[in-house]
Amino acid sequence: MAYNLLKGKKGIIFGALNEQSIAWKVAQRAVQEGAEIVLTNSPLALRMGELNNLAAECNAPVIAADVTSNEDITNLFTKTMEHFGGGVDFILHSIGMSINVRKGISYTENNYDFTHKGLDISALSLHRVLQTAMKMDAINEWGSVLALTYIAAQRVFPNYNDMADNKAYLESIARNFGYYYGVQKKVRINTVSQSPTRTTAGAGVKGFDGFISYAEKMSPLGNATADDCADYCVSLFSDLTKMVTMQNLFHDGGFSFSGVSQAVIEQMEK
Numbered sequence: 001m002a003y004n005l006l007k008g009k010k011g012i013i014f015g016a017l018n019e020q021s022i023a024w025k026v027a028q029r030a031v032q033e034g035a036e037i038v039l040t041n042s043p044l045a046l047r048m049g050e051l052n053n054l055a056a057e058c059n060a061p062v063i064a065a066d067v068t069s070n071e072d073i074t075n076l077f078t079k080t081m082e083h084f085g086g087g088v089d090f091i092l093h094s095i096g097m098s099i100n101v102r103k104g105i106s107y108t109e110n111n112y113d114f115t116h117k118g119l120d121i122s123a124l125s126l127h128r129v130l131q132t133a134m135k136m137d138a139i140n141e142w143g144s145v146l147a148l149t150y151i152a153a154q155r156v157f158p159n160y161n162d163m164a165d166n167k168a169y170l171e172s173i174a175r176n177f178g179y180y181y182g183v184q185k186k187v188r189i190n191t192v193s194q195s196p197t198r199t200t201a202g203a204g205v206k207g208f209d210g211f212i213s214y215a216e217k218m219s220p221l222g223n224a225t226a227d228d229c230a231d232y233c234v235s236l237f238s239d240l241t242k243m244v245t246m247q248n249l250f251h252d253g254g255f256s257f258s259g260v261s262q263a264v265i266e267q268m269e270k
C-alpha cells in the first residue's frame with residue numbers, strides 16, 4: 001500500500017546491486033511513495049548490468065560513482081542537481097565492503113591495506129558524500145540522510161571482522177555530521193541498524209546462515225526483511241520523522257534489547 005509519503009521529494013540511492021540489495025527495495029518503495037530518484041553505484045557494479053532493470057522500473061537515471069573518489073561524488077551531485085533542477089531531499093547510503101572479510105582473513109590477522117580500503121568504502125564515504133553535499137549545497141532544508149549499519153558496531157560478532165570497526169566509525173560520522181548539518185541547514189542524519197539479511201554483502205560473512213537463524217530465534221518479532229527495512233527508510237525520509245536526527249535506530253525485531261529468548265534456551269538445553 002502506498003501513502004504518498006514522499007510525494008514531490010527527490011533523492012539519491014547508493015548501493016543497489018541486485019534484487020536482493022536493501023537499496024534496491026528502498027528505491028522501489030521510495031518511488032511507490034511518490035519520490036523521484038537518481039541511482040548510483042560503483043563503475044564495477046554498473047558493469048554487472050542489473051541496475052539498468054531497476055532504473056527502467058523507477059524511471060531513474062543511473063550515475064556511476066566510486067564512493068572513494070571526491071571527483072566521482074562531485075560529478076554525481078552536479079549531474080543530479082542538473083537532472084532535478086535543484087537539490088535533493090533524501091540520500092540513502094547503503095554501501096559496505098571489507099577485503100579482509102572477502103579473503104577470509106581473521107580480525108587479529110587483518111591486512112592494514114585491506115583495512116584502509118574497507119574503511120574508506122564503508123565509513124569514510126559517508127563523510128565524503130556529506131562534505132561534498134554541504135559544499136555544493138546539494139541537500140534541501142529538512143533533508144534526510146540514512147546510512148545502513150549493523151549491531152556489530154556495539155557488540156562483538158566474531159566473523160563480522162573489521163566491518164564492526166567500519167560500522168562504529170560510520171555511526172559516529174552520522175552523529176557528528178548530523179550536528180553540523182542540523183545547525184547549518186536542518187538536514188538530519190541517522191543510521192538504521194538492520195537485522196541480518198540475505199544479500200551479496202551479507203552472504204560474504206563467514207557463518208552467515210548461523211547468524212541469521214540465531215537472530216531469528218532471538219528476536220521477539222523475528223528478523224526484519226529488506227522489504228521491512230525499505231518501509232522504515234521511507235518513513236525516515238518523510239516529514240513525519242522530521243525531528244529525528246543523530247540517532248542509531250535499531251530495525252531488528254527487538255534483537256538488540258533481548259538478553260535471551262525461550263527459543264534459544266530450548267535450543268541450548270537439547
Ligand SMILES: NC(=O)c1ccc[n+]([C@@H]2O[C@H](COP(=O)([O-])OP(=O)(O)OC[C@H]3O[C@@H](n4cnc5c(N)ncnc54)[C@H](O)[C@@H]3O)[C@@H](O)[C@H]2O)c1
Nearest residue numbers: 015017021022042045067095096148196197199200201202
Ligand atoms: N545484509 C545484511 O545482513 C546487512 C545487515 C545490516 C546492515 N547491512 C548494510 O546494508 C548496506 C547494504 O548492503 P546489502 O546487504 O544490501 O548488500 P549489497 O551487496 O547488495 O550492497 C552493498 C553495495 O555496496 C556497493 N559498493 C561497494 N563498493 C563500492 C564503492 N567503492 N563505491 C560505491 N558503491 C560501492 C556495492 O556495489 C553494493 O551495491 C551495507 O552498508 C551493509 O553493511 C547489511
